[in-house]
Amino acid sequence: MRNISQRLQKIDSMVSTHYQSIWDCCCDHGLLGLTLLKRQTADTVHFVDIVPSLTTHLESLLQKHFSADDYIQAWQVHCIDVAKLPLVIQDKQLVIIAGVGGELLISFIESIITNFQQNSLVPPTSEIEFIVCPVHYNYPVRQTLIAHNFILLDECIVTENKRCYEIIHVKKQFGASADIDNPLNKISPTGDKMWDLSIKSHQQYLAKTIGHYKRMLLAAKDNEKQTINRIIEQYSSLTT
Numbered sequence: 188m189r190n191i192s193q194r195l196q197k198i199d200s201m202v203s204t205h206y207q208s209i210w211d212c213c214c215d216h217g218l219l220g221l222t223l224l225k226r227q228t229a230d231t232v233h234f235v236d237i238v239p240s241l242t243t244h245l246e247s248l249l250q251k252h253f254s255a256d257d258y259i260q261a262w263q264v265h266c267i268d269v270a271k272l273p274l275v276i277q278d279k280q281l282v283i284i285a286g287v288g289g290e291l292l293i294s295f296i297e298s299i300i301t302n303f304q305q306n307s308l309v310p311p312t313s314e315i316e317f318i319v320c321p322v323h324y325n326y327p328v329r330q331t332l333i334a335h336n337f338i339l340l341d342e343c344i345v346t347e348n349k350r351c352y353e354i355i356h357v358k359k360q361f362g363a364s365a366d367i368d369n370p371l372n373k374i375s376p377t378g379d380k381m382w383d384l385s386i387k388s389h390q391q392y393l394a395k396t397i398g399h400y401k402r403m404l405l406a407a408k409d410n411e412k413q414t415i416n417r418i419i420e421q422y423s424s425l426t427t
């Protein structure tokens with residue numbers, strides 16, 4: 188099996204408890220899910236991708252290497268659109284979505300939680316954890332998580348091939364128990380505890396992000412300028 192990238196290794200390391208189900212969404216060759224399966228981090232690891240040739244290949248590989256007693260029923264492969272993820276009600280499940288653009292990721296999160304909420308059997312104490320790692324567009328992804336009252340569990344920046352990625356581990360609680368007012372749970376639109384501005388790659392990532400929004404400002408319509416200026420201010424304030 189191929190080695191997994193530093194970005195996927197970091198996501199793997201953030202899975203630190205046992206789940207009933209882990210969904211490796213947009214799994215491609217399944218490298219992350221295979222790592223989680225080997226570590227037996229869940230009763231069932233679900234591999235999800237929309238491309239049939241990828242899921243067929245993955246299914247053969249899993250049958251070949253993971254059919255022994257230890258792994259019976261420990262994996263499932265789904266060739267489906269992540270927007271239609273067939274989540275069932277479980278105490279502890281984790282949805283991982285990495286390596287796709289932020290806009291697509293936002294649409295997945297919104298579909299998944301809407302579909303789950305529409306299930307009339309969902310008990311008020313239900314929750315779903317997500318680990319997301321968009322390729323770009325982190326600010327709007329974070330805004331979506333905030334708008335849907337997600338709770339922050341962990342976040343970090345990982346550098347791979349001279350590019351920085353944000354990995355955000357969050358939880359959505361569907362009942363009245365959601366403690367979104369606790370400052371420790373709050374998601375910041377710019378990220379918070381993940382930043383270590385003594386690290387050069389973090390300094391560069393912050394400068395690049397601010398530069399991106401400054402360029403957007405130049406091309407923005409009048410009614411967009413205030414929002415973009417606010418984003419620039421928020422990122423700039425991280426250095427003070």
Ligand SMILES: C[S@@+](CC[C@H](N)C(=O)[O-])C[C@H]1O[C@@H](n2cnc3c(N)ncnc32)[C@H](O)[C@@H]1O
Pocket residue numbers: 195212213214215216235236237238241267268269270284285286287
């Ligand atoms: C670049 S790969 C990401 C692989 C891995 N998750 C990572 O982070 O390295 C993106 C994968 O998303 C899959 N994908 C794109 N849209 C999808 C959708 N709507 N539902 C399921 N999979 C999708 C593609 O087929 C592709 O395998």
